[in-house]
Amino acid sequence: MPSPAPERKGQRTRQRILSAARRVFAEVGYEKATIRGIAAAADVDKSSVIQYFGTKSNLFREAVHWTIPVAELTVTDPAETAENYLRGLLSGWAAEPNGPMAVLLRNSMTSEDALELLREQVTDHAVSSVAATIDEPDARLRAALLSAMLMGIASQRYLLRLPDLAAASDDEIVALTVPLLTALISPGSAAGSTTILGEPETS
Incomplete structure (x- = not known):
């Protein structure tokens, strides 16, 4: 079976990090949450979190973004x-x-x-x-x-x-x-x- 396209795999990783970030932010709060802890919850390397989001602030902003239709x-x-x-x-x-x-x-x-x-x-x-x-x-x-x-x-x-x-x-x-x-x-x-x-x- 062919491996998934890199772009699709990247999107899945990104969404997994966002989901894990919401769980961590909900459990320990923004101030106590760390990129290392979020990476562990998402089962990815810390470098992956930084690659996709840069900083904890950027990750938080994207993780909690919501809109009303x-x-x-x-x-x-x-x-x-x-x-x-x-x-x-x-x-x-x-x-x-x-x-x-x-x-x-x-x-x-x-x-x-x-x-x-x-x-x-x-x-x-x-x-x-x-x-x-x-x-x-x-x-x-x-x-x-x-x-x-x-x-x-x-x-x-x-x-x-x-x-x-x-x-x-x-x-x-x-x-x-x-x-x-x-x-x-x-x-x-x-x-x-x-x-x-x-x-x-x-x-």
């Missing part, structure tokens, strides 16, 4: 858009507890570098992308509040594991939160409607 989640109905954002967040965190956003949030509590990177990603990507879909003069503030609510739910449910949030079902969280998110996305559309366990009802 705003274009895919945004639809004509603001309430459905809000639910798409929230369910996407809940399912993503449940499926990948050591995903990029989770690792970045954990590390932002103990590392100034991680905190600054979190601010950068939230401001430059999340807030800007969502604000572009909101037709209001205070769109950026609305997008920032929406982002704060979503990240607050995620961090308190999955990182702090607050009992009431951890025990609640996705549908219960959606039912109580979507009307609030909808009011931020499109204030006029939120009036006169409620959501019960994910099913919108007109009052």
